[in-house]
Amino acid sequence: MNLVDAGLYGLLGSATVAIVMAIVLTGRVRNVIAGLAVLATGVAAALTGLATLLGYSGTGLAIPVALPLVGDLDALVLAPDRLGGFFMLLAGLVIAASALFGIGYAHGPAASRTGWTGFAAFALGVVLVPAAADAITFLLAWELMALGSTVLLLAEHATRQAVRAATIWYAVMTHLSFLLLLAGFGVLINAAGGTSWARMVGIAEPTASLAFALLVAGFATKAGLVPVHVWLPRAHPEAPSHASAAMSAAMVKMGIYGILLVTLRLLPNGPSWWAVVLVALGAISALYGILQASVQSDLKRLLAYSTTENVGLITTAIGVGLLLHQSGQHAAADVALIAALLLALSHAAFKTVLFLGAGAVLHATGERDLDQLGGLASRMPITALTFGVGALGAAALPVTSGFVAEWVLLQALIHADAKTDRLLAVVMPLTMGVVALTIGLGLLTFVKAAGIGFLARPRSQAASEASEVGFSMRLALLGSAGLTIGLGLIPGPLSQLLAGAVGASGIATTGLTGLELGGLGVVVLNPLALTALTLVLLAGVLVVNGIASRRHPRREVELPWGCGGERTSPRMEYNATSYSEPLARVFGGSLHTRRSVEVEHPDDAPLLVSGIEFNQETVDLVEHRVYLPAARLAERFGDFARKLQNGSIHRYVGFSFAALLLVLVLVTR
Amino acid sequence: MSLIRLLSMITRTGTMTEPVADAPIETRDGFVPPACLRGSVQVRHVDAGSCNGCEIELGAAFGPVYDAERFGARLVASPRHADVVTVTGVVTQNMVEPLLNTIDATPNPRVIVSIGDCTRGCGVFAGSYAVAGSVDDFVEVDVHVPGCPPAPEAIIAALRAVTRR
Numbered sequence: 057m058n059l060v061d062a063g064l065y066g067l068l069g070s071a072t073v074a075i076v077m078a079i080v081l082t083g084r085v086r087n088v089i090a091g092l093a094v095l096a097t098g099v100a101a102a103l104t105g106l107a108t109l110l111g112y113s114g115t116g117l118a119i120p121v122a123l124p125l126v127g128d129l130d131a132l133v134l135a136p137d138r139l140g141g142f143f144m145l146l147a148g149l150v151i152a153a154s155a156l157f158g159i160g161y162a163h164g165p166a167a168s169r170t171g172w173t174g175f176a177a178f179a180l181g182v183v184l185v186p187a188a189a190d191a192i193t194f195l196l197a198w199e200l201m202a203l204g205s206t207v208l209l210l211a212e213h214a215t216r217q218a219v220r221a222a223t224i225w226y227a228v229m230t231h232l233s234f235l236l237l238l239a240g241f242g243v244l245i246n247a248a249g250g251t252s253w254a255r256m257v258g259i260a261e262p263t264a265s266l267a268f269a270l271l272v273a274g275f276a277t278k279a280g281l282v283p284v285h286v287w288l289p290r291a292h293p294e295a296p297s298h299a300s301a302a303m304s305a306a307m308v309k310m311g312i313y314g315i316l317l318v319t320l321r322l323l324p325n326g327p328s329w330w331a332v333v334l335v336a337l338g339a340i341s342a343l344y345g346i347l348q349a350s351v352q353s354d355l356k357r358l359l360a361y362s363t364t365e366n367v368g369l370i371t372t373a374i375g376v377g378l379l380l381h382q383s384g385q386h387a388a389a390d391v392a393l394i395a396a397l398l399l400a401l402s403h404a405a406f407k408t409v410l411f412l413g414a415g416a417v418l419h420a421t422g423e424r425d426l427d428q429l430g431g432l433a434s435r436m437p438i439t440a441l442t443f444g445v446g447a448l449g450a451a452a453l454p455v456t457s458g459f460v461a462e463w464v465l466l467q468a469l470i471h472a473d474a475k476t477d478r479l480l481a482v483v484m485p486l487t488m489g490v491v492a493l494t495i496g497l498g499l500l501t502f503v504k505a506a507g508i509g510f511l512a513r514p515r516s517q518a519a520s521e522a523s524e525v526g527f528s529m530r531l532a533l534l535g536s537a538g539l540t541i542g543l544g545l546i547p548g549p550l551s552q553l554l555a556g557a558v559g560a561s562g563i564a565t566t567g568l569t570g571l572e573l574g575g576l577g578v579v580v581l582n583p584l585a586l587t588a589l590t591l592v593l594l595a596g597v598l599v600v601n602g603i604a605s606r607r608h609p610r611r612e613v614e615l616p617w618g619c620g621g622e623r624t625s626p627r628m629e630y631n632a633t634s635y636s637e638p639l640a641r642v643f644g645g646s647l648h649t650r651r652s653v654e655v656e657h658p659d660d661a662p663l664l665v666s667g668i669e670f671n672q673e674t675v676d677l678v679e680h681r682v683y684l685p686a687a688r689l690a691e692r693f694g695d696f697a698r699k700l701q702n703g704s705i706h707r708y709v710g711f712s713f714a715a716l717l718l719v720l721v722l723v724t725r
Numbered sequence: 726m727s728l729i730r731l732l733s734m735i736t737r738t739g740t741m742t743e744p745v746a747d748a749p750i751e752t753r754d755g756f757v758p759p760a761c762l763r764g765s766v767q768v769r770h771v772d773a774g775s776c777n778g779c780e781i782e783l784g785a786a787f788g789p790v791y792d793a794e795r796f797g798a799r800l801v802a803s804p805r806h807a808d809v810v811t812v813t814g815v816v817t818q819n820m821v822e823p824l825l826n827t828i829d830a831t832p833n834p835r836v837i838v839s840i841g842d843c844t845r846g847c848g849v850f851a852g853s854y855a856v857a858g859s860v861d862d863f864v865e866v867d868v869h870v871p872g873c874p875p876a877p878e879a880i881i882a883a884l885r886a887v888t889r890r
Contacts, residue, residue: 608761611832617805618830620823 060114063104064134064187067148068117070096071180078172090172091159091528094179095152101183102148108141109553116189132196133252135189138557139321142397143186143313146404149539150306151179157412157532158298160525161419165211166296174211175299178204182302185310190252191241198237201307202230208299209291222287222294229277229287236274237314243267244322256322264323268330271318272337279311281371282341283678285364289348292360293424297415300356304363305407309400312370316396319378320558328382328479334375335483339490341368344646344678346494350501351640351647351674353632355414355424358505359407362450365494366403370396372487373465380472383480387575388472390560395465397554402457402543406449408536410505413443416529417509420522426505426632431514435522438530440510442537447506449540451499455587457543460571462495463581464551471576500639508632515626545584547571633672640674649674742792748879750886751869758887759834762808765797766887769807769831773824773860774850775814778874779841783811786877786884798884804831809887811838815847815856816863828864836887839866840880842873 074093081089108114116135136144158166158175165171181201188194206227213219241251247263248256259267277284288308292300315334319326345364352358373396380389416439417432418424433440449456469491474484514520524530543550548565555563562575570582615622640649649672656667772780786793787800801807804827816824828837842848844860860866870883 611761611834613805613830613832615826615829617803618826620826622826 058114059107059112060104060136061117063100063107064114064117067097067100067104067180067183070094070100071176074176074179075173078176079169086169086172087159087162087167090176091155091162094155094158094172094176097176097179097183098148098150098152098155100148101144102152104187105136105141105144105146105148108136109138109145109557111138111556113137119193131190132193133189134184134187134193136187137189137253137321139316140186140188140313142401142554142557143309144183146309146401147182147186147306149536150302150404150408151182153408153412153532153536154298154302154305155179156535157301157415157529158296160528161298161415162296165214166208166299168211170207171211171296174204174207175302176204178208178299178302178307180204182306182310186313189254191245191256192251195234195237195241198310199234201310202234205295205299205303205307206230208303209295211296211299212294216294219294222290226287226291229284232284233274233277233311236270236277240267240270240274243270253317253321259323261327264326265330268318268323268326272315272330272333275311275314275318276337276371277311278314279308279367279371280341280364281311281337281367282344282364283682285341285345286676286679286683288364289352289357289360289676292363292411293354293356297356297411297418300360301408301411301415304360304411305404308363308367309404312367312374312396312400315371315374316558319374320393325382326378328379331375331378331382332479332483334371335379335487336375338368338371338373338375339487341365342372342494343368343490346497346501347639347643347647348674348676350497350504351636351649353426353636355417355426355429355505355509356411358426358501359410359414362410362498362501363403363407365498366399366407366450369462369465369491369494370399370403372491373399373468376465376468376472376483376487379480379483380468383477385472387562388468390555390558390562390575391464391471391573392468393558394551394554394560394563395461395468397557398457398461398464398543398547398551401550402449402461402540405457405536405540405543406446409442409446409533409540410450412529412533412536413439413446416525416533417443417522419525419529421516421518423516423518426508428516429509429514429519430512430626430629430631431510431519432522433510435514435520436510436524438524439533440506442533443510444506445537445540447502449544450505451502452495453499455544455583456540457547458540460544460547460581460583462491464571464573465491467573467576467579471579497639500636504632504635508630508635512629513626515629515631545569545587547581547583640672646677647674648677648680741790742795743790743878746878746882748876748882749871750879750883751871752886753865753867756867758836758889759808761834762836762887763889765799766808766836766884767799767801767806768809768811768884769801769804769827770811770813771820771824771827773812773814773820773844774817774856775841775843779813779843782874782877783813783840783880786880791877791881793881793884796881796885796890797888798881804828807831807835809836809838809884811840812844812860812864812866813840814860815843815850815853816858816860817855818857821857821863824860825863836867837864838868838870838883838887840870840883841875842871845869845871848873 070093074090077093078090114135116133119132177200181197181204184197188197209223209226244256244267245251247259280288292304342365345361345368349358349361373392377389377392423429449458452458452462469488472484474480546569548569548571551563551571552565564572564574566572566580567582569584573579652671654669655665658664658666785791810828810831839860847856847859850856868883868886870879872879
């Protein structure tokens with residue numbers, strides 16, 4: 057037995073233990089033991105993935121289950137390749153961090169038997185999806201993941217009405233995704249005559265294009281790309297936070313894994329319109345996601361929209377990579393594909409921090425509305441620090457993984473030769489513009505999320521009484537924040553490993569930690585050296601500052617300046633809505649913010665003002681223009697069908713008689 | 726106006742600023758200007774209920790003829806930026822709280838300069854129903870500039886007592 061097989065046994069075993077423990081144990085002990093078992097599942101998955109990435113390959117784990125209707129098709133096999141290994145590593149790390157956080161965080165229904173069983177099943181599903189080596193195993197793991205997450209999402213359905221609506225949206229979308237995948241893999245299996253990935257090669261057009269369209273539509277639904285993103289901003293805020301972290305950071309990545317599986321492994325060398333479709337989907341999602349995120353004031357909803365943005369960027373990078381491969385620019389294409397993997401890993405790292413941070417805030421204050429938060433930096437220092445690191449990552453600023461990933465993507469875009477091809481000449485500059493705008497808006501969004509949420513004075517009673525969360529939650533936060541920074545400082549070795557996962561060349565480590573994109577000429581990024589240099593330069597400033605502050609001690613102020621009055625109530629502070637007001641105005645056309653101002657007057661004095669009420673809500677354009685009309689149409693169809701079935705036995709007998717007549721007429725013709 | 730004409734006008738006009746003149750000012754017993762304010766102070770002015778005579782003189786003191794800025798004093802818009810608070814007039818009922826808040830909002834160490842006779846004993850406004858008291862009833866004044874209104878030279882002398890230039 058080698059490393060990979062051992063890892064697979066380990067993760068299956070620990071997930072089983074987790075499920076059994078979740079059922080058997082009760083109370084606080086269940087949280088700890090089941091949580092630790094899920095943590096072990098995550099760690100085992102991560103180690104398996106790492107071993108696969110390092111080049112160990114297992115014989116695979118054939119699952120001796122006789123499925124009905126499978127017949128003479130291939131056996132169910134778990135044998136991750138390098139690409140799958142990468143996604144196992146990613147999902148395993150996220151699951152481990154979320155489970156650790158869940159030990160302290162889970163309470164109420166989320167800590168119930170159902171809650172932990174659902175989480176364990178979900179974790180097992182997520183890490184098995186990339187390990188699958190055939191379509192049936194893939195779909196089984198996929199469905200396990202979908203059902204587990206639905207159960208998790210339902211955790212608080214008894215106390216909060218919004219949870220039910222969110223779960224219905226999620227269940228419908230996730231099964232839409234499953235149906236599309238089933239159809240897509242069905243097409244592939246039919247054409248290839250086998251279910252294993254190894255047999256699905258050399259499938260010709262137009263079957264390939266049909267399968268591509270179905271599969272990408274299915275994976276896009278799971279990944280949360282526009283226009284099938286609608287479940288994200290509903291499901292993520294309502295799920296328990298450790299579950300939303302795992303869903304946003306790990307589960308949506310399985311959509312990305314699916315797209316990579318289809319375009320790189322199953323159907324390589326597809327026509328160029330595939331790539332253009334991916335770039336367009338990705339670019340629209342990135343822009344739409346970040347625009348919506350920038351005007352949200354619900355912290356978890358903001359993070360959910362930011363997930364759409366990041367998944368959009370990853371898809372764009374994949375599309376750009378495929379497009380460049382087709383035009384023969386393999387060096388730049390390889391860099392774009394590496395960028396996609398780095399973006400995925402970096403998003404997994406910082407989004408875990410951010411969702412867990414939001415969970416910690418929710419745990420401490422019961423609030424996720426930014427307009428009710430503030431002042432948490434002094435009350436929850438560890439949470440604030442780690443959330444800040446996550447926000448730096450999401451805003452793609454240096455020393456974090458986000459910066460490295462987007463730098464690599466921009467390098468691919470800049471170094472691609474767009475002059476040779478008319479298609480490239482259109483796509484490349486537009487993509488670069490979209491990426492640049494996305495990064496800019498992302499900066500604003502996360503300055504808002506971290507600044508309004510954690511700085512200034514508390515805006516509510518709950519925020520002013522917050523205290524730091526427990527040990528396991530802090531440990532999970534610090535671990536994932538450390539990963540964000542670690543990837544940002546030492547990108548070289550991992551990128552070199554990733555190059556193997558997508559068959560890229562020209563990516564090397566330079567100076568132990570730095571990243572060199574050799575295929576593009578001398579393009580080197582060494583964040584550790586740059587950080588050291590910055591620190592050395594900063595040290596000079598600090599020394600001068602220290603001397604100056606010793607000569608002139610800090611002058612104390614007794615009262616904050618309120619223009620002569622003591623008008624410094626927290627209501628005077630900038631809040632999330634006011635911070636994003638300029639954006640809501642500039643992008644008003646595409647955001648559709650609804651505002652209303654109502655002025656109240658006293659009855660006896662119509663010229664005086666007794667109160668002013670301001671309301672602002674942003675609506676999801678796609679939801680309002682596409683989904684709600686579709687739902688109304690379905691409802692009308694249902695009403696019509698109800699008229700046919702009114703419960704009258706005479707009518708049903710009439711229907712049977714009419715059907716019999718019809719059959720007789722058809723047969724006798 | 727061409728640059729050459731401007732330059733020639735400047736040279737023809739020469740320095741019009743009034744020379745330094747001594748003027749009577751009163752400092753609190755034991756008042757030592759804070760060392761960190763030596764050379765340069767930022768001034769925030771509060772009109773606590775003045776007839777605006779002192780404001781005219783204060784404006785003149787910072788104008789081109791008397792030019793208080795050559796001695797390192799500068800008017801600023803917020804007490805958060807200020808080292809010195811200048812106060813004129815009696816303290817009216819409505820200005821008690823804003824005056825005290827403004828002084829509290831000025832970083833320590835700070836210097837309070839009261840300008841004009843009203844800041845001590847309320848002058849002709851004493852006993853009015855609108856007057857809450859004089860400035861020295863409410864705050865400890867470091868430097869007082871007597872006069873109704875005081876001449877710009879006196880105001881500059883008071884500020885020079887702080888900047889020591």
